Amino acid sequence: DAMVIQNPRYQVTQFGKPVTLSCSQTLNHNVMYWYQQKSSQAPKLLFHYYDKDFNNEADTPDNFQSRRPNTSFCFLDIRSPGLGDAAMYLCATAGDDGELFFGEGSRLTVL
């Protein structure tokens, strides 16, 4: 059974039109992560949460925001998507040894 579920799997939006990606986890872990992965590159950490304690990476653009209303759910908001934001967005939670369990990802296309 999937431990991390992301919706939608594919999202097409227009330049500048806000987008929200969602993630839920069944492990009830207090840590959740959002990664951005562009074609043929490694995942790049955007945000992570310890409980509701929010941490964004220093180079995460202001265009990206995140919300975590409860332990199970986390959202990634892209306020004004540009062409450079087209990517796969990966949500993850952690296991007992720090390993990450990833969702299937949400692929964002910006027209």
Next chain:
Amino acid sequence: AQSVTQLGSHVSVSEGALVLLRCNYSSSVPPYLFWYVQYPNQGLQLLLKYTSAATLVKGINGFEAEFKKSETSFHLTKPSAHMSDAAEYFCAVMDSSYKLIFGSGTRLLVRP
């Protein structure tokens, strides 16, 4: 600061041949190391992890990796490649803030 280096952005093997994907790490503390596999348009799947127990770690799909402190390496191997092993493989190390630092990835191609 912790980091990982994956040697070879592409590795090509024949079906049935040995698979060897290289990963070297840099860490000031005993590292936690991981290998992930990613198939096209999917998320990352954990193959195996090293957490300072046995140095030879067995994972899923017949893969294993050996932690060698003297060489600061954690190479991934599989005795016999299968067509279904064709994918992108990422080595990762946990940093002191409990975040994963990924290598640049190695794309494995399996020739019939």
